Amino acid sequence: MHNNSLLIRNVRPLGKNSADLLVRDGTIVALGTDLNAEGAAILEGAGQLLLPGLVDAHTHIDKTFWGQPWQRHQAGPRIIDKIENERRLRRELKLSAETQSANQIRQAIRMGTTHIRTHVDVDTEIGLSSIEAVLASKEHFRESMTLQLVAFPQSGLMIRPGTQALLEAAIDAGADLVGGIDPGAIDRDPAGQLDCIFDIAERKQVGIDIHLHEADQLGATSIELILERTRALGMQGQVTISHAFCLGMLPEAQLSGLIESLQALDITIMTHGPGHIAFPPIKRLYEAGVRVCAGSDGIRDAWGPYGNADMLERAMLMGFRSNYRHDDELEMILDICSFGGARVMGMADYGLEPGCSADFVLVDAETPTHAIVSRPPRSLVCKAGRIVARNGECLV
Ligand SMILES: [Zn+2]
Incomplete structure (x- = not known):
């Protein structure tokens, strides 16, 4: 008798033929028919x-207003306006990054997300307080969400002396990667910022x-500098x-050269299908073998009112903005919103094959494209074999 076994009958993996899914001790052990599952709990798919x-x-996730009273959005149009507006709101609202990150994690779980890079x-001004808060959430949700942290110098690096030491301290405290931001536009010292973060990455052995x-x-110049250092x-x-919005703006000859280098150096491009600006040609990158992943970016925060932490909705937005209408194009987008993200996060045991961690979602839809366009409630969300959401309700 296996108390940690779960058999889900009659599910259709990625829309293929019906099969039964057997999970044991947090791992998918079989996907097939006539499975021997003595002692397993049984669910009907x-x-x-x-x-x-x-x-x-x-x-x-440290910055969302999710779960708080609605904030009117009235920041100015430039990125620097939004950064300054956010710093002001942060001082005024005094929200807890631990509470807010937990709110977004629960919402993400409801929507079938099992892995987040934040x-x-x-x-x-805030030092490592948000890093410490999100690390506390990571620990709290360790059995229901895989969480990676990027130490992110939102307000600039070279223009704010002391930030470099804080990024290093963030990695020492448990952040998984080092971040950067617009080395030319914000820091006005592209080589300086990039040298700084690549140096931290090399010494601390992080991405x-x-x-x-x-x-x-x-x-394009910043990408060239990133390529050189990589x-x-x-x-x-x-x-x-x-x-990487610029990848949607460059002349053809320059774009194809960059795509070749991105592929050769195995650099991943993340897009969220932005509403306001040109953005990378997803299918072209994907077909050229450049790794592509996707994310919500900020949801319901000082930057804007949009977002539900729903990666099916994100897939719809990416497909809509790209004018993808074929099922194979939307299946590619779903692959980016699942396998693409898992690859960039280094998840070796991700997928629906036997041996993979039992991280999966059931939805009432005919095909992956149907799921993207209709976005039904997630009827079951399983993380490492544990049911973490059911019928759209987060259980953790
Ligand atoms: Zn972002």
């Missing part, structure tokens, strides 16, 4: 669609995930460029 746990590979603010909102040639330090497979 009723032909629902089985998806791997969704992966939100870029968000900001950027956490580090600056000379890099850098926010790059810079447009046109400014962004190559020089042998950091293939450990660098992510988040947003």
Whole structure:
């Protein structure tokens, strides 16, 4: 008798033929028919669609207003306006990053997300307090959410002396990666910022995930500098460029050269399908073998009112903005919102195969594309074999 066994009958993995799924001790042990599951708890899948746990590979759980009274959004149009507005609100509202991150994690669990990479603010005003708060949430949810932290210099690095030491201290405290932001537009010292974060990454043996909102040639120059440093330090497979809007703005010859280098150096591009600006050509990157992942970015925070921490909704937005109408295109987007994110997070045991961690979602939909466009409630969410949400309710 296996008390830790769960058999779910009649599910359709990624829309394929019906099968039974057997989970034991947190791991998928079989996916097939006529499984011998003596002693297992049995659930009826009723032909629902089985998806791997969704992966939100870029968000900001320390800063969401989720669960708080509505805040009117009235920040100015520039990135620097939003950063300053956020710093002001942070002082006024005095929200707990631990409470807020827990609120977003629970919402993400309801929506079938099993893995999150979150950027956490580090600056000379708040120091490591948000890092410590999110680390506390990571510990609290350790059995129901895989959480990676990026130490993120939201307010700039070179322009705020003392930030470099704080980023290093954040890594020592338990952050998994070092972040960066617009080395030209915000710091006005692209080589300086990039040298600084690559140096931290090399010494601390961690990866890099850098926010790059810079447009046109400014962004392209920053990407060139990132490529150079990734190559020089042998950091293939450990660098992510988040947003990379400039990839949607460059002349063809320049774009194809960059895509070739991104692929060769195994640099991941993260996109969230932004509403306001050109963004990377997802299918072209994907087909060229560049790793692509996706995230919610900030949800319901000082930056804007949008977002539900739902990676199916994110997939819809990415597909809609890209004008993808074919099922194979939306299946690619779902792959990016699941396997793409798991790869960038280094999850070796991710997937629906026997031997994988039992992280999965059931939804009442016919196909992956149908799930993206209809976004039904997640009827069952399982993390490492544990049921963490049911019928849209978070149980943890
Ligand atoms: Zn972000």
